[in-house]
Amino acid sequence: MLFRGFIRGFSGFKGGIHPPENKFFSEGKEFSYISIPHTCFIPLQQHLGKPAKPVVEEGQSVEEGQLIAEADGFISANVHSSVPGKVAGIRSHPTVYSTRTQCVIIETEGAFSATSKTSQVENWETLSREELLSRIKDAGIVGLGGAAFPTAVKLSPPQGKTIDTLIVNGAECEPYLTVDDMLMRTFPGEILEGIRVTMKVLGVDKAIIGIEKNKPEAIANLKHAITENKLSHSIALVALQTKYPQGAEKQLIKALLGREVPSGGLPMDVRAVVQNVGTIYAIREAVLFKKPLYERYITVSGPIVQKPGNYKVRLGTRISDILDEIGGLTEEPAKVIMGGPMCGIALDSLEIPIVKGTSGILFFGKKNVYNDAYLPCIRCGRCVSACPAGLLPCDLSVAVERGMNDALEALKPFDCIMCGSCTYVCPSRRPISHFIKLGQQRLKSRSAAK
Amino acid sequence: MAEENTTNEKEQEKEKGSSKLEYVLSIAPHVRSSQSVFTVMWLVVISLLPATSYSFYLFGLNAVKLVVGAVIAAIASEALYQLLMKKKMTALDGSAVITGLLLAMNVPPDAPVWMVCIGSAFSIIIAKQLFGGLGFNIFNPALAARAFLMASWPVHMTTRWHQFSQNNIISQMIENSAGLPASAFDAITSATPLASLKGASKVITDFGASADGVIQTLLSPQLLKSLFIGNIGGCLGETSVLFLLIGALFLLWKRIITWHIPVIYMATVAVFMALYYTVYPLPGAESIDNFLPRIVLFHLLSGGLVLGAFFMATDMVTSPVTHKGMIIYAAGCGIITSIIRLWGGYPEGVSYSILLMNAVVPLIDRYIKPKVFGTTMTAKTHK
Numbered sequence: 001m002l003f004r005g006f007i008r009g010f011s012g013f014k015g016g017i018h019p020p021e022n023k024f025f026s027e028g029k030e031f032s033y034i035s036i037p038h039t040c041f042i043p044l045q046q047h048l049g050k051p052a053k054p055v056v057e058e059g060q061s062v063e064e065g066q067l068i069a070e071a072d073g074f075i076s077a078n079v080h081s082s083v084p085g086k087v088a089g090i091r092s093h094p095t096v097y098s099t100r101t102q103c104v105i106i107e108t109e110g111a112f113s114a115t116s117k118t119s120q121v122e123n124w125e126t127l128s129r130e131e132l133l134s135r136i137k138d139a140g141i142v143g144l145g146g147a148a149f150p151t152a153v154k155l156s157p158p159q160g161k162t163i164d165t166l167i168v169n170g171a172e173c174e175p176y177l178t179v180d181d182m183l184m185r186t187f188p189g190e191i192l193e194g195i196r197v198t199m200k201v202l203g204v205d206k207a208i209i210g211i212e213k214n215k216p217e218a219i220a221n222l223k224h225a226i227t228e229n230k231l232s233h234s235i236a237l238v239a240l241q242t243k244y245p246q247g248a249e250k251q252l253i254k255a256l257l258g259r260e261v262p263s264g265g266l267p268m269d270v271r272a273v274v275q276n277v278g279t280i281y282a283i284r285e286a287v288l289f290k291k292p293l294y295e296r297y298i299t300v301s302g303p304i305v306q307k308p309g310n311y312k313v314r315l316g317t318r319i320s321d322i323l324d325e326i327g328g329l330t331e332e333p334a335k336v337i338m339g340g341p342m343c344g345i346a347l348d349s350l351e352i353p354i355v356k357g358t359s360g361i362l363f364f365g366k367k368n369v370y371n372d373a374y375l376p377c378i379r380c381g382r383c384v385s386a387c388p389a390g391l392l393p394c395d396l397s398v399a400v401e402r403g404m405n406d407a408l409e410a411l412k413p414f415d416c417i418m419c420g421s422c423t424y425v426c427p428s429r430r431p432i433s434h435f436i437k438l439g440q441q442r443l444k445s446r447s448a449a450k
Numbered sequence: 451m452a453e454e455n456t457t458n459e460k461e462q463e464k465e466k467g468s469s470k471l472e473y474v475l476s477i478a479p480h481v482r483s484s485q486s487v488f489t490v491m492w493l494v495v496i497s498l499l500p501a502t503s504y505s506f507y508l509f510g511l512n513a514v515k516l517v518v519g520a521v522i523a524a525i526a527s528e529a530l531y532q533l534l535m536k537k538k539m540t541a542l543d544g545s546a547v548i549t550g551l552l553l554a555m556n557v558p559p560d561a562p563v564w565m566v567c568i569g570s571a572f573s574i575i576i577a578k579q580l581f582g583g584l585g586f587n588i589f590n591p592a593l594a595a596r597a598f599l600m601a602s603w604p605v606h607m608t609t610r611w612h613q614f615s616q617n618n619i620i621s622q623m624i625e626n627s628a629g630l631p632a633s634a635f636d637a638i639t640s641a642t643p644l645a646s647l648k649g650a651s652k653v654i655t656d657f658g659a660s661a662d663g664v665i666q667t668l669l670s671p672q673l674l675k676s677l678f679i680g681n682i683g684g685c686l687g688e689t690s691v692l693f694l695l696i697g698a699l700f701l702l703w704k705r706i707i708t709w710h711i712p713v714i715y716m717a718t719v720a721v722f723m724a725l726y727y728t729v730y731p732l733p734g735a736e737s738i739d740n741f742l743p744r745i746v747l748f749h750l751l752s753g754g755l756v757l758g759a760f761f762m763a764t765d766m767v768t769s770p771v772t773h774k775g776m777i778i779y780a781a782g783c784g785i786i787t788s789i790i791r792l793w794g795g796y797p798e799g800v801s802y803s804i805l806l807m808n809a810v811v812p813l814i815d816r817y818i819k820p821k822v823f824g825t826t827m828t829a830k831t832h833k
Contacts, residue, residue, distance in 0.1 A: 014823075019481055175481065250823065263824040335474045342479040362480075369474050370482045376585040378487060381771035385708075390820040394771060415822050420479035427487045428585070434477040 012255025015388040016243040017421045019175050019342065021214060025301040026178045028217070029309035031186065034325055040082050040106045040316030041353040042068065043095045047142040048149045049075030054104060060087045064112050065292045068104050071137070077150045077356075078140035080292035082314035084110040094349050096338045096358070103353070106316070124197055124287050132201050132287055139286030140293050140356075145169060145180075145247070145276035146339050148357030151283065154275070155201050157268045166199050166207040167256055167267075167274040170222075171240060171247030173212060174340025177360045179299040180277050182310045184211065184218035188225035191277055194284030195235060202273055207235045208256050209277075214242040244342060245419040249274045251388050263415050278359070299360035302337075303368055304329045313354050319361055320350040335364040342420045375428040383422035383432060389415050393422035397435040405446060413439045485706075487584075490766075491544025493704055497697035498551055498761065504693045505686045509559035509612050513686050517554040519563040523570035524550030531579045545584050549573050552592035552762060555687020556754065556801065557599065559612045565603055569595040589808045590768045593801045608796075611642065611683045619683040620646070621676045628663035628670070638667055642683050643752045644797040654733065661733035669744040677751035688754040698760035710776040711769060711783075712759040716750055718784025723749045726792055755787065758800035768808045775811075775818040782807045 045051035052069035056062055062081040069079040085108040092100035124132065137152035157163055168191075172180040184191060195207050211219050219239055226232050238256055240246050250261045252274060259270035267274055275283075278297065285291040294315055301308040306327035313322060319336070323329065337344040338358055354361075383393035392411055399408040413436050422432040485493075505513045529541040550570045557566050573595035581587040600607045611619045618624075620639040630638070634657035638646045646653075650664050667673070676682040680690020688694075701707045723746050727735070735741040749755070763769065763783050770779050783803045790799025 014820075017483075019483070254823075260824045263822060265824065333473060335476075335480060337480055339478075341481040344478055344480065346473065346475045346477075346480065348473055348475055364480065369480075371474060371476075372486070375487055376583070378585040378766050379769075379771055380490075380766035381769075381773075381776075384771045384820060385773065387820070388823065390822040390825075392771065392819060412822055415824070418478075424479050424481065425483050425485075427483075427485050427490050429482065429486060431477060433479070437477070 012240060012243075012246070013251040013388055014390065015386050015421065016245065016251075017386050017424055018242070019244055019424060021242070022175045022301075023178050023181070023214070025176065025303075025305070025308040026299050026310055027181070028185075029178075029182070031182060031297060031310050031312050034311050034313040034317060034322055036083055036108055036112075036314060037317045037321045038108050039088070039318075040085070040108065040314065041093045041095075041103045041318060041351075042079060042082060042106065042316040043093075043097070043101045043103045043353065043355055044069050044079060045095075045097055045101055046079060046148060046315070046355040046357065047077040048147065049073070049077070051102065052076055052079045052140075054090050054102075056087050056090075056104065058087050058089050061085070061110070062087060062106060063110075065294055067292070068106075071140075071150075075150055075153055077142050077152075078138060078292070079104070080140055080294045081106055082294040082316045083108040084112060094352050096345050096347065096352055096355060099348070103316075122288060125200075127287075129201055129203065132197060135287050135290060136201070136283055139282070139291065141279065141282050141286055142293070142356050143276055144278035144282060144296060144356065144359065146343065146357050146359050148355070151275070151279055154273060155198065157202075157273070161268045162271055163202050163204055163268060163273050164206060164271045165257060165273075166195065166202055166204050167252060167272050168195055168207060168209040168277055168280055169247050169249075169252055169274050170209055170211040170215070170218065170277045171252060172215070173242075173244045173246040173248075174342055174344075174359075175244075176301045176362055177299045177340050178301070179297045179310050179359055181215045181218050183277055183281055183297060184215070185221050187281060188218075188221040189229070190284055191222070191280055192225050192229055192231060192235065193288075194280035194282075196231075197287050198275060198280060198283055199234070205234055209235065209237045210240050210246075210252055210256050211237065212242045212246055213239045244421065245388055245417070248388065248417050248419055250417065263412070293356055296354070296356065296358070298354065298358055300326060300362075301360060302333075302363035302365075304331050304333060304363050304365040306330060315355060316353045318351050318353050319347070322354070322361070323350065329363055331365050333363045334366045334369040337362040337364070342424065343418070370429070372429045374426075374430045377430060378428055380427060382425040382427065386421040386425045388419060388421065389417050391415060393432045393436065396439060397422075397430055397432045400435040400439040400442070405442060408439050409443055413443065416440070485704075487545075488543050490706055491548060493706055494701065494761070495544055495547050495551065497700045497706075498548070498555070498687070500693040500696045501687050501690055501757070502551065502555065504680060504690045505555070505559065508681065508689065509686060512561075512563075513559050515563045516557060516559070516561060516566050516686060517551060520554035520566045520570045521547055521550035523567035524553070524574050527571040527574040528579070531575055535579075537583070540584065543584070546574055549578070549591045549595075552687075553595050555757060556592060556596045556685050558607065558610055559686045560610050561606050565599060565606055569599045572598050585767055587767055588812070589805055590762055590765045593762060593805050593808075596801050597805060614681075614683070620673070621682045623672050623676050623681060624667065624670065625672065626667070627672075628660075628666040630659050630663045630667060631657055633657050634659035634664070635667070638664060642797065643668065643673065643677065643748070644791065647748070647752075648791075648797045650732070662737045663734075665732050665734045666738060669738060669741070669748055674744065674747055674751065677748070684752075685754060688757045691751050691756045694756045694760065698756070701760065701764075707760065707764040708773070708776070710773050711764045711780040714777050714780035715759040715763055715784045715787075716755065718781045719749060719755060719788050720746050722785060722788035723792075726788070749788075749791065753791075753798040754800040758787075758804055759783075762801075763804050763807070768811060770811050770814045770818065772815070772818050772820055774820075775814040778814055778818065779807050779811060782810060 093103040095101040141151040142148040336347040524546040528546040573591035577591040577594035786803035787799040
């Protein structure tokens, strides 16, 4: 038992996998700007929760950063125009969320007022907690790690829940992606300021930044910035083992605080809030400059990309526009992925625009795409060792396959964090996480029918 | 000019055609580990090659015939069954090759080839395909076939061993340094080491040999060395611990097996034997230096323990899925092996112990489950 505790002390959480990192394509490549697209397709839904309600009409002129759709309800987020121009229409367009999502289509024209405006840095430390929170809310900030949960909601825990630690997620455990790494290398001071803003909003005096060990430069730069700003009493930096899914919220909390979020619970149940470094960076800009979230940093990578790298891009820019600008691909893509290769979503069109939750775009050629038929489970147990949630993915997949719903329920499919580790390791090539998702839906519809 | 236009149009059409690309849509993850069932199976085959090649060197042509015959029979039975039952053909996925190879490694080197072919057919058709094919079999097919051969042709399976010299099947390296009567020495060395150990007391009374001498011969450094290197009698593939360990290290390095089953299996045998011989030492044990370590080493190196612990008990399909389950399963294998070796009718118990524990695996998997993340609060959470 002691020995096991010893091992866990290093790894932080149980399970996990070591896929080839493949970060070298874009690692260390400095941010460059993707130019303003002539047409922007800005989806009303770029976050978890209800889509935003449009507040502009066709033909109307909008400024850069102007509110074009406002949050509808508590769990929703404002949407702003990424470019100055004219609203060409509000109609459906394919996005990462569905083949038809309502988008505000803006044709670029006019002056870039926000870009030309000198940044007025306000002394945020004199602002109240409520003022800070409302600025974050107004700016339409959502989690930029991928889940796109409205940040203002996450930063206002309900009555009775106390938070004692802010966890800053710089793990970036997904292969290929390097955007968070570059953010931390390039803007360590800004990120620390963002952390202090967020700490003030949450009313906590302790923050921990968790970074995987494979980003030594980001770790060094942030460490240096922490000592330089004399923040070591409140902000700690922990170098984590390089292991997927180190950046999964619950696993990260376990690794950094040793606390286990109870099954079915949220991080706030163990008094923690987790924010991605990209979100922290956006929070700072929202508070200091009142800058809405209309652009973000992404990684464009993959074995067939001419110029893989890290780019700053306006939300609503289509993938095809980005590809045109960075020199295209070396061969026909067989798969296009928004996000990382472990959790990202395969796309069916290059017309799909970049949204708030887009951390990267990956292009895979034929060689890199697995399309094998799957075989029966051979009970090798690799998925069981890999599962960070402590489930039996092999049994779950078989229960779903055979339609055994009671057995399925006993195997706790809702504790699955959808990290895909089981599917990754399965030698029978079974789409296990897909089966589990299917099982979750089946159980949901069954309990709804009851 | 007109021509140019048409070519341009064609190019444009081509471009349009290529811009309407079809991308593969699938649910995440979009990357897979490099190990598929196919690669896993063939890597296991590769890991068995050192020991197999050594058996060719040691036992000669009949060993080659047995291995080739068993492997071909296994592939052919699988192909034939899948053809007749109109199932998807998987005869070359490597699993049938492993079954045939392991079966051949588990028969005496002078066994008839037809017997091992019948065994291969039994293992594939009865022990594997009738249970539903790869992934559904309860018993290790090769071991089930070995049990079937033991029951059907016991003479071929237990009495005909390879002769290294006129009367000696253990190894020519073993000398009569303990000064045993020639008849007693012949009696000891004309069996496999484990059988000699089991028959030691009979040799002592029948030939009037001194107990010290018998035990000294069995636990002599030469014999232990022979057991490790493998120039010694036994089943075709089980003799050389050295070459088996080379393959086993390869499997561990490729992460095809984990340490849990082999280490716990062998450790259980070691502990069990150490306890037994502490309470009931062999006659003449007190006159031998380091008797206990030597007898434990003798048990670990002899018989099919290394082959069984690293290559057969670790069969993915017929072992538990959790590490905790694997430990229980391996400990069970170790205890049953020790019991058969010490009190059973056979000198060797590895194959039956694994088969018996195979039957327990569904039960182990039902009760031994990993802890679901977040289901028990740690002390820190409550603070």
